[in-house]
Amino acid sequence: MEPDRHSELNALRPDLLRFARLQLRDAGAAEDAVQETLLAALAGGKQFEQKSSYKTWLISILRNKIIDIIRSQGREAPLSALTDDPEEEAAIEALFEADGHWRKDVRPARWADPEASLEQQQFWRVFEACLDHLPERTARVFMMREVLGLDTGEICKETGISTSNCWVVLHRARLALRACLQQGWFAGAEA
Amino acid sequence: MLSCKQATELMSQEQDRRLTLVERIGLRLHVMICSACASYRAQMAFLRQACRRLGSGGGL
Numbered sequence: 001m002e003p004d005r006h007s008e009l010n011a012l013r014p015d016l017l018r019f020a021r022l023q024l025r026d027a028g029a030a031e032d033a034v035q036e037t038l039l040a041a042l043a044g045g046k047q048f049e050q051k052s053s054y055k056t057w058l059i060s061i062l063r064n065k066i067i068d069i070i071r072s073q074g075r076e077a078p079l080s081a082l083t084d085d086p087e088e089e090a091a092i093e094a095l096f097e098a099d100g101h102w103r104k105d106v107r108p109a110r111w112a113d114p115e116a117s118l119e120q121q122q123f124w125r126v127f128e129a130c131l132d133h134l135p136e137r138t139a140r141v142f143m144m145r146e147v148l149g150l151d152t153g154e155i156c157k158e159t160g161i162s163t164s165n166c167w168v169v170l171h172r173a174r175l176a177l178r179a180c181l182q183q184g185w186f187a188g189a190e191a
Numbered sequence: 192m193l194s195c196k197q198a199t200e201l202m203s204q205e206q207d208r209r210l211t212l213v214e215r216i217g218l219r220l221h222v223m224i225c226s227a228c229a230s231y232r233a234q235m236a237f238l239r240q241a242c243r244r245l246g247s248g249g250g251l
Binding site for chain 2: 058115118124148149167174181
């Protein structure tokens with residue numbers, strides 16, 4: 001292991017920790033996942049191929065560690081035991097008129113050049129804050145699907161919730177996340 | 192005709208499963224005449240893009 005690799009690892013640690021905390025919502029579990037990732041990276045440094053960035057490689061290890069932790073948590077405390085969040089439901093109901101049309105003041109409008117936002121660090125802080133703001137069960141299912149890349153079948157298996165329930169939870173997550181980004185980022189960007 | 196609320200459900204589910212032909216046609220007709228839902232659909236695609244980026248370490 002070259003010394004520059006070692007310092008690179010240290011420099012990336014806070015990013016890895018933030019990523020793990022976002023997924024696991026548990027500082028202790030996040031710390032464990034990062035620790036295991038760093039150990040695996042130190043042990044398997046030769047497996048790293050230059051075709052991806054070092055950070056991408058570390059995140060891919062971390063992702064697997066997080067999935068392992070989620071699996072074991074799922075066995076101990078199934079997500080199906082978490083109940084619906086009435087506040088979340090009320091927030092969704094508030095987006096639509098009784099006839100199912102968008103309420104006038106929340107009708108989605110086009111976002112100007114959203115891809116450009118992906119290059120701005122401030123956007124990512126807002127995005128993470130929006131993810132963090134989702135209710136726990138919603139966030140867990142959404143991250144498993146979108147950030148960790150599991151399909152709904154796997155999510156059902158790991159969490160014990162039904163497929164149709166999974167779709168409902170993902171839909172709520174997307175509605176809430178879109179609204180949060182609108183409010184926290186794109187509304188300001190347009191002004 | 193789908194309501195916007197129903198359309199948003201399908202726009203979420205199309206990210207997770209293949210919609211039926213009837214659902215796809217209904218959704219296509221809806222977004223043709225509803226600019227809010229057309230925007231929403233583009234934003235769903237953007238959310239996926241951002242999450243993928245986050246999941247591959249590019250969002251930090």
